[in-house]
Amino acid sequence: MDRSISSCVAMAWHDDANLVVRQHRLLMIVGAPGCGKSWYAKRQAQQATGRPAVVLRGTPKTDLVHVWGGRVIGDNMQTGFADGPLARSLKSEDWLVVEELNLIPLETRGYLLDLRGEDSITNPITGEVIHISPNWRLIATANSDSVACHRHSGVAAALIDDFIVIDVADLSPSLLKEMLVDNFPTASMKLIRETIEAWSSFREVGETSDAGGDAPSKLNFRSASHYLKLRLAGMTPTKATRYALVNKHIIDADRHTAALVKAGLS
Numbered sequence: 052m053d054r055s056i057s058s059c060v061a062m063a064w065h066d067d068a069n070l071v072v073r074q075h076r077l078l079m080i081v082g083a084p085g086c087g088k089s090w091y092a093k094r095q096a097q098q099a100t101g102r103p104a105v106v107l108r109g110t111p112k113t114d115l116v117h118v119w120g121g122r123v124i125g126d127n128m129q130t131g132f133a134d135g136p137l138a139r140s141l142k143s144e145d146w147l148v149v150e151e152l153n154l155i156p157l158e159t160r161g162y163l164l165d166l167r168g169e170d171s172i173t174n175p176i177t178g179e180v181i182h183i184s185p186n187w188r189l190i191a192t193a194n195s196d197s198v199a200c201h202r203h204s205g206v207a208a209a210l211i212d213d214f215i216v217i218d219v220a221d222l223s224p225s226l227l228k229e230m231l232v233d234n235f236p237t238a239s240m241k242l243i244r245e246t247i248e249a250w251s252s253f254r255e256v257g258e259t260s261d262a263g264g265d266a267p268s269k270l271n272f273r274s275a276s277h278y279l280k281l282r283l284a285g286m287t288p289t290k291a292t293r294y295a296l297v298n299k300h301i302i303d304a305d306r307h308t309a310a311l312v313k314a315g316l317s
């Protein structure tokens with residue numbers, strides 16, 4: 052097991068998610084980027100089955116072949132069928148982690164509806180009927196900023212309807228501290244404190260209550276870990292602030308300018 056799976060900071064919602072997966076087949080975790088959705092899903096799958104999760108990364112181009120599998124030509128030039136992630140995980144009873152389920156087109160998701168409580172599902176490409184073990188689980192992740200899709204049709208709602216949905220709160224400085232200690236065991240407390248202070252002051256910059264506009268982007272654990280990584284490598288605080296914190300706001304010109312001004316870098 053790699054370190055990323057074996058070590059773990061307990062988060063407030065983990066116990067609830069553990070309870071859900073003990074009782075129910077379909078769990079969805081919704082939260083901001085970097086809040087620990089994938090980390091939890093993979094770790095929980097590994098702990099429950101003793102084997103890594105099968106992972107399907109959802110995109111707007113995910114089609115039936117990505118989910119169920121496709122025809123392949125073997126060494127002997129014979130054609131065969133290679134199961135995709137869903138079929139493989141159902142057969143092996145390894146848990147399936149579907150990243151960004153909400154990005155998968157509705158026509159692909161429509162073939163997943165039998166996952167809602169049925170004890171078998173048909174591979175729409177081969178017609179094979181696959182048993183769904185009572186031990187099998189699907190943990191889906193979705194980013195809170197992209198989950199609210201205005202094109203939600205009946206299919207999307209019907210599938211989501213049988214997921215238990217856990218929403219993950221924003222990162223607090225105290226949780227950030229625990230995560231930094233866990234991820235950087237060699238860093239001094241002085242450097243960890245410096246990182247939290249720098250991260251906190253650039254976490255949000257500029258206008259935050261922009262009525263009708265996009266929700267303000269917030270720096271997450273990854274930005275803090277980038278800052279600490281650069282500092283551990285010997286970079287000055289000013290440069291690390293610029294590259295790991297200030298420039299994370301670069302996709303919004305106004306916020307980026309505000310962050311540069313705040314850092315005295317404009």
Ligand SMILES: Nc1ncnc2c1ncn2[C@@H]1O[C@H](COP(=O)(O)OP(=O)(O)OP(=O)(O)O)[C@@H](O)[C@H]1O
Pocket residue numbers: 058059060061062082083084085086087088089090091192193194230233234272273
């Ligand atoms: N429970 C935890 N304990 C320690 N570190 C964690 C924990 N959860 C997450 N992390 C750290 O935070 C990083 C980001 O977590 P993760 O990849 O799960 O975020 P995510 O919510 O899936 O983000 P995205 O939406 O961008 O995919 C991980 O790579 C890991 O370093």
Ligand SMILES: [Mg+2]
Pocket residue numbers: 088089090150192
């Ligand atoms: Mg993720």
